[in-house]
Amino acid sequence: MGEPHAVQPDQKVIEDLMAFGAHDFKKCFQCATCSAVCTLSNNDFAFPRKQMIAAQWGLKDKLMGDPGPWLCFYCGECSKNCPRKANPGETMMALRRYLTSAYDWTGLSRLMYSSAFWEIGILALVSAIVVALFTLPQSFGFGLLSRSGAAPLHTVMLDKFAPVGMVDMGDRIMALVLSFFLLTNAARMFYYLTRDQKIPARLYITQLPSLILHAATQKRWNGCKDSEATKNWIRHLLLVTGYVTMFTLVVVFLPWFQVNDSSIHWTSFLGYYATTVLVGATVWMLIDRIRQHGEMYQFSHLSDWLFPILLFLTAVTGIGMHLLRVNDLPMATYVMYTVHMAIAVPMLVVEVPFGKWAHLLYRPLAIYVAAVRDKAAQCSSLEVAPAGPVPA
Amino acid sequence: MDNGNLASNNGRSLLVIGGGIAGLTAALEAAEAGCSAIIIEKSPSLGGRAIAFNQYFPKLCPPTCGFEINFRRIKNNPRITVLTQAELEEITGSAGDYEATVKLSPRFVTNSCTVCGACAEACPAERPDGFNYNLSKTKAAYLPHKMAFPAQYVIDRNACKKDCSACVDACRYGAINLEQQVERKKFHVAAVVLATGWAPYDASKITNLGFGCYPNVVTNVLLERMAAVNGPTAGKILRPSDGKEPATVAFVQCAGSRDENHLPYCSSVCCSASLKHSTYIHNLYPDAQVTIFYIDTRTPGFLQDFYAKVATNGHLKMIKGKVGKVEEDPETHDLIVTAEEVLTGTKLTQKFSMVVLAAGIVPQTDGIPLKVARDQFGFAVNGTAGIFAAGCAKRPEEVSATVRDATGAALKALQCAVRSAHHG
Numbered sequence A: 001m002g003e004p005h006a007v008q009p010d011q012k013v014i015e016d017l018m019a020f021g022a023h024d025f026k027k028c029f030q031c032a033t034c035s036a037v038c039t040l041s042n043n044d045f046a047f048p049r050k051q052m053i054a055a056q057w058g059l060k061d062k063l064m065g066d067p068g069p070w071l072c073f074y075c076g077e078c079s080k081n082c083p084r085k086a087n088p089g090e091t092m093m094a095l096r097r098y099l100t101s102a103y104d105w106t107g108l109s110r111l112m113y114s115s116a117f118w119e120i121g122i123l124a125l126v127s128a129i130v131v132a133l134f135t136l137p138q139s140f141g142f143g144l145l146s147r148s149g150a151a152p153l154h155t156v157m158l159d160k161f162a163p164v165g166m167v168d169m170g171d172r173i174m175a176l177v178l179s180f181f182l183l184t185n186a187a188r189m190f191y192y193l194t195r196d197q198k199i200p201a202r203l204y205i206t207q208l209p210s211l212i213l214h215a216a217t218q219k220r221w222n223g224c225k226d227s228e229a230t231k232n233w234i235r236h237l238l239l240v241t242g243y244v245t246m247f248t249l250v251v252v253f254l255p256w257f258q259v260n261d262s263s264i265h266w267t268s269f270l271g272y273y274a275t276t277v278l279v280g281a282t283v284w285m286l287i288d289r290i291r292q293h294g295e296m297y298q299f300s301h302l303s304d305w306l307f308p309i310l311l312f313l314t315a316v317t318g319i320g321m322h323l324l325r326v327n328d329l330p331m332a333t334y335v336m337y338t339v340h341m342a343i344a345v346p347m348l349v350v351e352v353p354f355g356k357w358a359h360l361l362y363r364p365l366a367i368y369v370a371a372v373r374d375k376a377a378q379c380s381s382l383e384v385a386p387a388g389p390v391p392a
Numbered sequence B: 001m002d003n004g005n006l007a008s009n010n011g012r013s014l015l016v017i018g019g020g021i022a023g024l025t026a027a028l029e030a031a032e033a034g035c036s037a038i039i040i041e042k043s044p045s046l047g048g049r050a051i052a053f054n055q056y057f058p059k060l061c062p063p064t065c066g067f068e069i070n071f072r073r074i075k076n077n078p079r080i081t082v083l084t085q086a087e088l089e090e091i092t093g094s095a096g097d098y099e100a101t102v103k104l105s106p107r108f109v110t111n112s113c114t115v116c117g118a119c120a121e122a123c124p125a126e127r128p129d130g131f132n133y134n135l136s137k138t139k140a141a142y143l144p145h146k147m148a149f150p151a152q153y154v155i156d157r158n159a160c161k162k163d164c165s166a167c168v169d170a171c172r173y174g175a176i177n178l179e180q181q182v183e184r185k186k187f188h189v190a191a192v193v194l195a196t197g198w199a200p201y202d203a204s205k206i207t208n209l210g211f212g213c214y215p216n217v218v219t220n221v222l223l224e225r226m227a228a229v230n231g232p233t234a235g236k237i238l239r240p241s242d243g244k245e246p247a248t249v250a251f252v253q254c255a256g257s258r259d260e261n262h263l264p265y266c267s268s269v270c271c272s273a274s275l276k277h278s279t280y281i282h283n284l285y286p287d288a289q290v291t292i293f294y295i296d297t298r299t300p301g302f303l304q305d306f307y308a309k310v311a312t313n314g315h316l317k318m319i320k321g322k323v324g325k326v327e328e329d330p331e332t333h334d335l336i337v338t339a340e341e342v343l344t345g346t347k348l349t350q351k352f353s354m355v356v357l358a359a360g361i362v363p364q365t366d367g368i369p370l371k372v373a374r375d376q377f378g379f380a381v382n383g384t385a386g387i388f389a390a391g392c393a394k395r396p397e398e399v400s401a402t403v404r405d406a407t408g409a410a411l412k413a414l415q416c417a418v419r420s421a422h423h424g
């Protein structure tokens, strides 16, 4: 048990949590059924009971220093068994939203999570900028369309409409920008998770493989023992492979991926894989969410809808563009290309560092820090163990 | 005591439904104040749930203590009519002036019974023993239990073998009449006391706790019977799977109670009951490790002293944190209990040789043809003129509170009867 200290409840945090989708957490009476039934919760990180009381009291510091919410994969067993119907599973989901905004130093995340107007507004704004970049005439100073002369309308010449070199550069700038925000936010998260902790530096190195392993496989999900867990995990893993393939094609291999004319290139086959998986998985997830299938889909926040919808639209417009291009329909291809970009770019720029997608880094980071803290606790308990017999 | 033949019909009678401690108390208090009382009890003997216990908290005396005195008071009081295997069929009229029709199911054994037991010896058929919560069996001709009042055998015709009359031949007193039929009696009563008590919550509905799946998960009422000398194991608490003495026992508090998925209310007695049960175990096996997993220990009033006294036992551990899961080691039939220890914040998985679920109290107010207001959980609420609820039919409460409650209900019913006598 920790030292007794005065707790300062923070009404603002409580209101925030409610705006972020936590509805019933005030009903919790701290029975701890939830932590007991949770198969992921263990001796060192027992959750979600502790998060429930931290939420009830609005203990911001405690919450920001807690990897717990990210260790949960929302099987919903806690909510099913909670005797107060306090929905601890949904509270953990809301906490992830809340923490995403709390770790974001720009304040944009908070703005978008707590207001549908701003969320849609900012996505629309980025969209509009993308459309402008492609369509506004040169007289405005940009307008990729006419930079290399007018794109031909008798046959597809994508390079004329959107010169691959420029798009490639744009891609990389975008990747840099979003990485900058995501990494600085993650650094803040790392700071909160590790401050006040006595952790020997070497543990950060020895536990590094867990960061990579969990980022790559999300295998922790399979530790959930509900009937949907394996399905959910595999489906998510497929989605990730599709997403990573697509992201790599666009950011690293664009000069090969963006084919100029109506020919089929080897990169197209990777694209087929990625888009099939993306469309399949997002549609399946959306159906589950619409039908409220399983505990995980009982409650949906706007951010939960935008995530799969944007991904789905990106994939579908990508497919559309491919079909139009190989059928040599120039104008339609250029239009579809613009639409595709107008969806994909805001999705990445907005959702990755400031939205639900931040979990792609937050989750493995939290699992990693949890493992480090766990190891550190083991080491320190060894140190205080009595060393041999007491001299007489 | 009157057996129903002389039922007082002067308009100053009370009808008491249920012959548990609440019903007995209400009838006795009213009768000793000069009013007639008719107790109708569904089962073949009086005493309700409490008479099946091994001991009572907080004094830990056996139920014989209270019930023997009450039975004697009833026997000596001509104003009390006791009808067993009796249920209310219809009631008409209003406060001060009711006419009740009571249906009496046949007992097949008459007043001539001397409790010699020859019928049961001769009987070839068996039936599950409800008094022992079906942990054992009786013959179809049976005495409800050793202390049964009225002390008279009963025949469960549903359990009888076809065309058998072995008991009739065996009884030297001619006390058996297999031709008895359902009877109906009408009573003119001024007020009704509803004292139909409680039943244990069906613990098999709490699927995560394993009752009904794992033999060594039992409920508190089963443990009472195991601990009772007149129970199915003659007072030994043994693991159902192998008959071994348990070395470690976990109690799961609020099994079903305080749970929106089961019984949203606190059953109020199960914390004290589990503390009492730990004393049963330690009396038999002083070294047994008993752990009580609780949300809060609710032992209000004088029960707090009982808690403090029991908790001094070094082999009793109280852990704050509700059990979320009970699993079984299929080899040993030991049970693996998972909980979070709230005070230290650590998760705990521990093996026990036996698990006892502190299942809660469900009011028995269903299916009675009486217009009585009930709350959302089924507990009777006072508010209908002339009908007064008492005991666990009204709220979960221990015996001493039940007695106080029933005394109050008797007074209210008496007032109703006196008022009607003045007007009538």
Ligand SMILES: Cc1cc2nc3c(=O)[nH]c(=O)nc-3n(C[C@H](O)[C@H](O)[C@H](O)COP(=O)(O)OP(=O)(O)OC[C@H]3O[C@@H](n4cnc5c(N)ncnc54)[C@H](O)[C@@H]3O)c2cc1C
Binding pocket: B017, B018, B019, B020, B021, B022, B023, B040, B041, B042, B043, B046, B047, B048, B049, B050, B053, B055, B056, B057, B058, B086, B087, B088, B195, B196, B197, B198, B199, B220, B221, B269, B270, B273, B276, B359, B360, B361, B364, B367, B368, B390, B391, B392, B393, B397, B398, B399, B400, B402
């Ligand atoms: C596990 C456990 C242990 C307990 N241990 C203790 C203890 O140690 N000390 C203590 O003080 N309290 C204890 N209690 C509480 C105690 O059991 C109750 O206070 C007591 O039984 C209440 O008496 P009652 O008359 O209201 O109900 P009951 O005892 O249930 O009696 C009701 C009677 O009404 C009859 N009946 C029901 N429906 C009808 C009907 N429709 N028509 C006619 N008759 C009907 C029933 O057959 C029964 O005989 C314990 C409770 C539990 C759950």
Ligand code: SF4
Binding pocket: A027, A028, A029, A030, A031, A032, A033, A034, A035, A048, A049, A052, A078, A081, A082, A083, A084, A085, A086, A087, A088
């Ligand atoms: S199970 Fe429900 S009431 Fe119990 S601690 Fe968890 S959230 Fe709170």
Ligand code: SF4
Binding pocket: B253, B254, B255, B257, B258, B265, B266, B267, B268, B269, B270, B271, B272, B295, B296, B297, B298, B358, B360
């Ligand atoms: S008395 Fe104790 S075990 Fe029973 S419901 Fe209340 S708190 Fe739970």
